[in-house]
Amino acid sequence: MATIKDIAERLGIAVSTVSKGLNGANDISEEMRQLVLDTAVEMGYSSKKIRSRNTTKVCIFIEDRNMDYETIDQFGYELVMGFKLGAASRNWDVTTIPANLTVQTSEKYDSYMLGHGFAGAFLLGFTLHDDWIRQLHKTTVPTVLLDNYIPGNQNVGYVGTDSDEGITLAVNHLVAMGHKQIAFLNGSKNSMVSEERDVAFRKCMRENGIHPDPNLIAYGYYVPDCAKYHVPNFIEHHATAVVCASDLIASGVINELHQMGLKVPDDVSVIGYDDLPIAGQLSPKLTTIRQDRYDLGKSAALMLDGLIHGVSLSKLLLRAKFISRESTKRLD
């Protein structure tokens, strides 16, 4: 494995300059610091340095355009708390960093991690197209992604809730209540989880002997507002129930149905996804598929621990749970 001397020789600079670059000293230029870090990463220096630390420093990166986490009613809150709990039991030092586009474009992922002495990271809210996600195909830094899978790199793991199980629970519940015209309002396209849920929905409908109607399947966004573009069309095509990819989407669907003069669940049944605190506060109270976000956070820490110790964990899925409330009804 590369030493500081190797890096100095490769770059033709003094060992002391390399050392300053690696330790973030202020008396070298930003360009030189960056060059030292990038070279150190390229030469495989990172893990050696980080292994020699006494305290393991890890971080949570949150793409805050896509993931809210600051209050308990938001999806990311318990994820962060669960991860911190898992980290605490391992005596890790955790830093939470909003990783907006500026951070991602200013520095390479591996260089950032080495420069800050992080042994690993949990990444939340990144989509398949983010700069850093692209770099993860080659990273040497132990990294756990929520709801995103990177093929072929044993340093990267994926934690999530079993989408197939979640959608199956929702569809089977509605079918058991006599529904056949079941609509599915999905989340954003270009998301692995949305694609998995789409596949699961069609598969489960067919397993129940129902041909999935393309007019009743749509991609939206993870905000309530997306409902108004799709719900009228669902109703026009005789939907008697709507499965939603999040509780926020479901809240928009219920609102839109009310605007159209339809009652939930008397006229249309609605099922959410996630079981955010809002689910129990809606009117009617929302039947939903629970993702246990504390457990997801704890599982991410558990997975990161494995990756840091060279166990090449790839995928860790939690069970989805059916939470029965008041927003579905047997079809007359």
Added chain:
Amino acid sequence: MATIKDIAERLGIAVSTVSKGLNGANDISEEMRQLVLDTAVEMGYSSKKIRSRNTTKVCIFIEDRNMDYETIDQFGYELVMGFKLGAASRNWDVTTIPANLTVQTSEKYDSYMLGHGFAGAFLLGFTLHDDWIRQLHKTTVPTVLLDNYIPGNQNVGYVGTDSDEGITLAVNHLVAMGHKQIAFLNGSKNSMVSEERDVAFRKCMRENGIHPDPNLIAYGYYVPDCAKYHVPNFIEHHATAVVCASDLIASGVINELHQMGLKVPDDVSVIGYDDLPIAGQLSPKLTTIRQDRYDLGKSAALMLDGLIHGVSLSKLLLRAKFISRESTKRLD
């Protein structure tokens, strides 16, 4: 949660008799002991009793018709060692039990676990049809299965190596070497892993623009001998390479090819699966897909720990690794 008194009342017997049944005393009949245990399980007594123990007792059940584990060259050996390592770091007391048909038919799974005071188990070598596997749909005992998935029960988790990734690594390697007529000799039917690998093989062939030839795809068994039933047919249908579902199958395939006067890899390339010690001892040395069995065992312990503590882990997959040796060759 049920108490000893509740069980006594339900059965109309003395508390002391229930206590004897639960603690395996000799001075009550076997039928009474069984009745007490089954009733205790039914009334949800198990977890309470087991939680109050100071030492966590867990066990490894091995269906020894299907899984050899006694010497280091056998598939189960490192699985058991890895699990024991993971257990040791958690101060668990581990018992290894060959669970043949007699054990499975003499007692219900949950009753057996309660009767022996086990807080959880790691099950190896069970197939989808074993009696106990069927009972796992309802078990309340934290249980981890190798290569087997039970839907809908949050007490049961599945650990394995990513079949899709493993088969994709093998097929992509052969395609990159110019092979198109690639055969796949799978393991036994009625196994979740065999089915996953079948799906993965066909998918990966299509992704490489090759229509999978049904004449080149067969289910066998996890023994070398199965090769002789399929290899002649593969060769008749112009196979230039054979992907095998285990190193043992691959050893049989190489042997059969040699019997037919064909050279490996000059005439036909062969890839194994597992990376057992035998892979490096074959002639030619076998290129294969590695399942890290120590890590699988350690991951099973990690998953069981989660399940015992109420984290409903469902699936934990490890990376498959491509191990390049001498049994494949570029197609001229």
